[in-house]
Amino acid sequence: MLIVDSHQDLAWNMLTFGRDYTHSAEETRLSEEGSQAPIRNGDSLLGWPDYQRGQVAVVFSTLFAAPQRHKLGDWDTLTYTNSDQAHSSYSTQLDAYHRLVDEHPDKFRLVQTLQDLDEILTHWEQDEVGEHPVGLVILMEGAEGVRKPSELDEWWERGVRLIGPAWAGTRFCGGTREPGPLTQEGYALLEGMAEFGFTLDLTHMDEQAVLQALDAYSGTIVATHSNPQALLKSADTNRFLSDQVLNGLIERDGIVGIPPFNKFLRWEWTSSEGRDAIPLELVVDHIDYICQLAGDANHVGIGSDFDGGFGLQSVPAEIDSIADLQKLVPLLGKKGYTESDIAAVMGSNWLSLLRQTLPSSI
Numbered sequence: 001m002l003i004v005d006s007h008q009d010l011a012w013n014m015l016t017f018g019r020d021y022t023h024s025a026e027e028t029r030l031s032e033e034g035s036q037a038p039i040r041n042g043d044s045l046l047g048w049p050d051y052q053r054g055q056v057a058v059v060f061s062t063l064f065a066a067p068q069r070h071k072l073g074d075w076d077t078l079t080y081t082n083s084d085q086a087h088s089s090y091s092t093q094l095d096a097y098h099r100l101v102d103e104h105p106d107k108f109r110l111v112q113t114l115q116d117l118d119e120i121l122t123h124w125e126q127d128e129v130g131e132h133p134v135g136l137v138i139l140m141e142g143a144e145g146v147r148k149p150s151e152l153d154e155w156w157e158r159g160v161r162l163i164g165p166a167w168a169g170t171r172f173c174g175g176t177r178e179p180g181p182l183t184q185e186g187y188a189l190l191e192g193m194a195e196f197g198f199t200l201d202l203t204h205m206d207e208q209a210v211l212q213a214l215d216a217y218s219g220t221i222v223a224t225h226s227n228p229q230a231l232l233k234s235a236d237t238n239r240f241l242s243d244q245v246l247n248g249l250i251e252r253d254g255i256v257g258i259p260p261f262n263k264f265l266r267w268e269w270t271s272s273e274g275r276d277a278i279p280l281e282l283v284v285d286h287i288d289y290i291c292q293l294a295g296d297a298n299h300v301g302i303g304s305d306f307d308g309g310f311g312l313q314s315v316p317a318e319i320d321s322i323a324d325l326q327k328l329v330p331l332l333g334k335k336g337y338t339e340s341d342i343a344a345v346m347g348s349n350w351l352s353l354l355r356q357t358l359p360s361s362i
């Protein structure tokens with residue numbers, strides 16, 4: 001069963017830690033023993049051989065940089081103090097993806113059009129055991145790199161297909177731990193995004209801004225890596241999605257990607273408990289919560305965020321690499337999901353959304 005993962009910070013890892021995702025997660029862990037990367041970001045869960053074993057056909061791959069006020073140390077190099085620096089950092093990451101696909105076309109390809117997507121899927125569908133290229137859909141996380149809406153043209157041309165206006169707060173809207181509404185610039189950004197057909201990613205936007213965006217944005221809306229707030233009642237944060245937001249997203253035919261991150265599965269979890277404390281069934285509970293709200297299995301998927309600030313040490317014990325997300329298939333079955341509903345959750349919901357939003361050709 002094919003997996004589509006709606007959130008991985010591949011370029012951030014490639015440029016911050018020198019991670020080479022043509023290698024397996026295990027190879028990366030071995031090569032990083034004694035280095036800073038596993039201390040700062042946990043042991044890697046990602047790599048091309050793992051995508052093959054786990055049938056991960058498409059990955060939404062981010063451009064991400066943090067504002068200087070959130071810099072975590074000297075090692076944290078992709079930070080910015082103004083939009084020119086943000087632009088340059090996001091641009092360097094986009095170049096890194098272009099380089100990756102140019103150097104390894106057998107392993108990774110950019111998905112910018114329907115034709116690109118069809119080529120990837122044909123590969124995976126015609127031969128279950130062969131080696132297949134993984135499709136990368138470019139997602140901009142935090143839009144500070146867009147200096148003015150007229151620049152959206154350039155980002156679209158270079159392959160960006162989804163944009164999340166916030167991570168922390170930006171000049172467009174409030175973000176995680178930094179609440180606030182959509183600003184005038186935020187509204188202008190959304191207007192520009194809709195003209196090109198960018199998909200709007202609500203993840204990290206503050207709820208006030210999300211509710212405004214659900215009203216204002218005429219294009220497709222998703223949340224690539226967010227969990228339902230109702231299952232994290234003790235959390236004092238704006239990082240999760242309230243039922244009001246989830247219902248709004250469902251009404252707009254959006255999709256929520258669930259990250260299997262222990263802290264986001266049970267807020268009380270601490271690393272001292274170890275990864276054994278969180279069973280993989282909790283991921284199914286988060287998926288099921290969205291399905292119960294929607295009344296169907298068409299509005300949820302996986303948005304792992306693996307290697308995005310956490311790694312092996314912070315995911316359920318059944319997961320040794322991304323390939324083990326396939327273990328969700330029997331668990332969803334046990335919960336009563338049909339085969340087609342399971343396929344929807346694992347990947348085909350995101351594929352349908354891509355079919356509706358990607359241009360047929362450039």
Ligand SMILES: [Zn+2]
Nearest residue numbers: 141204225308
């Ligand atoms: Zn994020």
